[in-house]
Amino acid sequence: MCDTIARYSNYIEVYIVETIELSVFDHGAQHTEILRALLDVFEARQHIKVHLDVIPWLGSWSRMVQVALYKDGPDVSEIGSTWIGDFSNMNAVRAFTAEEIHQMGGASAFLKPSWQGAGTQSGLHSSDFTLWGMPWLADVRxxxxxxxxxxxxxxxxxxxxxxxxxxxxxxxxxxxxxxxxxxxxxxxxxxxxxxxxxxxxxxxxxxxxxxxxxxxxxxxxxxxxxxxxxxxxxxxxxxxxxxxxxxxxxxxxxxxxxxxxxxxxxxxxxxxxxxxxxxxxxxxxxxxxxxVGGSHFVIWQHSRRASAAFKLIEFLAGSDTPLDLYPGFGFPTRLDAIARADFVKDPNWNAMIQAAAHGRTIPVxxxxxxxxxxxxxxxxxxxxxxxxxxxxxxxxxxxxxxxxxxxxxxxxxxx
Structure with a gap:
């Protein structure tokens, strides 16, 4: 049994306060089942029910564009790192607040290219940076x-x-x-x-x-x-x-x-x-x-449950991100999660992590x-x-x- 799931497997049935919807790409049946079990843990902790929508890679861009245009669909979505600019320009996703960024540890908690690729820069100063997506999974060539x-x-x-x-x-x-x-x-x-x-x-x-x-x-x-x-x-x-x-x-x-x-x-x-x-x-x-690319979590502007949506993002991509997800979904963007993960002890995985740490992304x-x-x-x-x-x-x-x-x-x- 996976570590995070095992630690919380004794939860009894709990009452539900809110229900939100999460969409992710299809990372394979086995890994999706791990995610479903982790969402049960989240539900027990936060009393928030999560409906999971698994989207095939083929056609995922079109599906997300529909969500943006019609303002209907998930509260939280996993999206490709290079898509951030399009959806922020459409005013379809919500920017993360300074308090939320602080809760997640800020830029220093993440691989630098992943953080840079999750927001837009409107000027030359760090204060001109707006974070539209919360980095979750890193991918590197x-x-x-x-x-x-x-x-x-x-x-x-x-x-x-x-x-x-x-x-x-x-x-x-x-x-x-x-x-x-x-x-x-x-x-x-x-x-x-x-x-x-x-x-x-x-x-x-x-x-x-x-x-x-x-x-x-x-x-x-x-x-x-x-x-x-x-x-x-x-x-x-x-x-x-x-x-x-x-x-x-x-x-x-x-x-x-x-x-x-x-x-x-x-x-x-x-x-x-x-x-x-x-x-x-x-x-x-x-x-x-x-x-360096990967995927980020976004909260859609149409969501009326932004607070619950952020709690879910904090659970999946925060300082206690479940290591059960990696490397099946990819590898984490968080430096503390990389330090805790066993798979990085493998020389080839470690080489991949090093390439990401010293890599670049295409500016949003x-x-x-x-x-x-x-x-x-x-x-x-x-x-x-x-x-x-x-x-x-x-x-x-x-x-x-x-x-x-x-x-x-x-x-x-x-x-």
């Missing part, structure tokens, strides 16, 4: 590699992942050693691909946009250099590793076909890794900084939702053109495609 294949190819693991240049040298060395699929990436429509390539943009000193001045920047020279270098990795994607989505790219690694994959915490949870080569993999952050801004959608739509188009050309001029393709989208977005904004 990391390189997961087959240690045994790398060693057989004579690769120095201490030097293989230092920067983008050494990564290219590493993949070339794997190719030269006869490794058919040195790298696998999602090249069909995928938000994960966007999160991965962010590190290549940051390596060149670029950024997607400026949230304070609301300027689109992904066609600037430094960004285009990073993008060209990222799409240049196509030369390491064997024919069998092209045209894959998130799931099939992961499958290629899980089934032992690929030496390297870039993804998130779910890679370490897959049963195929644990069965086939758990002791043969390594994990390291993407240089120079990994993208009014424009990001629109920019993200355009880029997610554009990335597979660029991959397709590169793969369809025998000797692609990657820099020219990237410059032409990304500049055109940036210019169209500017026209839309000015209109």
């Amino acid at each position: 990391v390189i997961v590699y087959r240690r045994d294949i790398y060693e057989q190819a004579g690769i120095d693991l201490n030097a293989a992942f230092k920067n983008q240049e050494t990564l290219e040298h590493t993949f070339a060395q794997l190719q030269s050693a006869g490794v058919e699929v040195p790298l696998v990436l999602p090249t069909l429509r995928s938000r994960i691909d966007l999160h991965i390539l962010a590190s290549w943009i940051w390596a060149e000193g670029g950024k997607f946009f400026d949230p304070l001045q609301e300027r689109i920047l992904f066609d600037q020279p430094e960004v285009l250099r990073g993008l060209a270098r990222y799409f240049g990795l196509g030369r390491f994607l064997a024919p069998a590793a092209r045209g894959l989505d998130d799931l099939t790219a992961n499958d290629s690694f899980f089934n032992g076909h690929a030496a390297t994959v870039i993804g998130g915490h779910w890679l370490l949870l897959d049963e195929r890794i644990r069965k086939n080569f758990a002791d043969k993999i390594g994990v390291i952050g993407v240089p120079p900084s990994s993208f 801004g009014r424009l990001w939702g629109m920019i993200e959608k355009r880029l997610v739509d554009l990335i597979p188009v660029v991959w397709h053109e590169i793969f369809a050309t025998e000797n692609p001029e990657v820099e020219a393709i990237v410059s032409r495609r990304f500049t055109a989208v940036a210019e169209r977005l500017r026209l839309t904004l000015h209109a």
